[in-house]
Amino acid sequence: MQSDSLDPLRGELERYVGRADNEGEATTECLDDDTIAALAEGTLAPAARAAAMPHLASCHRCRRAVASVARALADPVVAREVSAIDRGGRRRFLRIAVPLAAAAVLLLFLGPWPRNGWIHRGTVGSGQGTPVALTPSGPVSAARVLQWTRVAEADRYRATLFDAEGRLLYETEVTDTLVALPDSIVLRPGPPYLWKVEARIGWNRWSASDLTRFSIAGGTPP
């Protein structure tokens, strides 16, 4: 929307809001920092957002805080630091996950096999507690959507896509059990890709699927 032959109402609105909304002390109705932060970063769950909206409409203090944090997050310096923290976290993950995966592979091939075969202690693929990556897996003709099983106690999922060298290609958090890859993610035929999904099952508790490998058919496998 451009400024503004649009509407003389704007001036009136600014004037009215300015008058009605003198910022005062916080009340018990005011939003907590976590909710303000989630609104500012755009991740508040629909139900929580619907509950917060009437207060946000009437409380200049909270509204200004949300706007202020949103501006801070858009500040290039702040955005760069947040991104660096995220990358650091992923580097830590890879530093731990890659050796663990290598050890698991070694154990699989070198370890003692049970005489009577493997005994499952739980229902495979039940989705209880741990998400299972469904598609894509193995050679596929195309992969524009990542899909996994639902975890009953999860309120959020984080899907992460890597290339064969472990470089992060895409990561997102959703509440659904699938995510469409944006057009900016171009998967080439041939080379393998890896992806995983983590389910948030409590405070700071994420349950991760196995890394799942797939490739787009039509290329030359490495």
Add this chain to the structure above:
Amino acid sequence: MAESWIAPLEAGDPERAWSLFLERYRRLIFGAIRHYAQDYDDVMDVFARVCEALRENDFRRLRTYAAQPLHHARFSTWLVTVVRNLTIDWFRQRDGRRRLSAVAEGLPVLQRNIFEHVFLDRHSHAETYELIRARDAPTLTFRQFQVELRATYRAAADSRRGSVMRELGGHLSSDSEPERDSPAENDERRSVIAKAFDALDPADRVALQLYVVEELPAATVAGILGVPNAKAVYNQVYRALAALRSHLERAGIRQDDL
């Protein structure tokens, strides 16, 4: 992503937790402070205050966060929110009237008055206009006032206090505000607009307030409102303005009257 500082904090090693926390988040804390304050000494003092506040009462803030079973936001965003609040509080407490007044010293008389009303006494722009007209400048039109208001904001923003002034003051009205008739007519019109505005859906009111008044980008407002994209925000704002117009027309106020 697991927060490495939580385990030692819960295991009774808060200094180890603090060390891990600072290692990971020190630069973000500085970045968030610098968003609000540019002066080096201010930044360092606020950083010290943030550290002090986070360590207060045996790390109460961090412990409370860690103990919550569910969080809506990422920890880094929660931390930016906390730093923002502490920064604004620090400036309010430290500057108070005397130090903020130093910003106004070089301003023309009218702008100094505006500065004191808006930034020191925390009056809204409309209240400031009414007060100045009643006490000092009875012939001051609202349009003239807005010109001076903008100049005051520019002077404040150019000061060493930087963008924290925006947080301490009010928001800035647009230049499109027409001149008003009599105060009684203004009050009546404002009352009608207030009722029309309050009759809107809360999400529409928030959309108008964030997009029009706070002047956030539409894409940012979309995230806050939970709508798909900026275009949805444009549509929501236009619909809300249309509803306001319709309400006002029913109350006998036409667009030409605004």
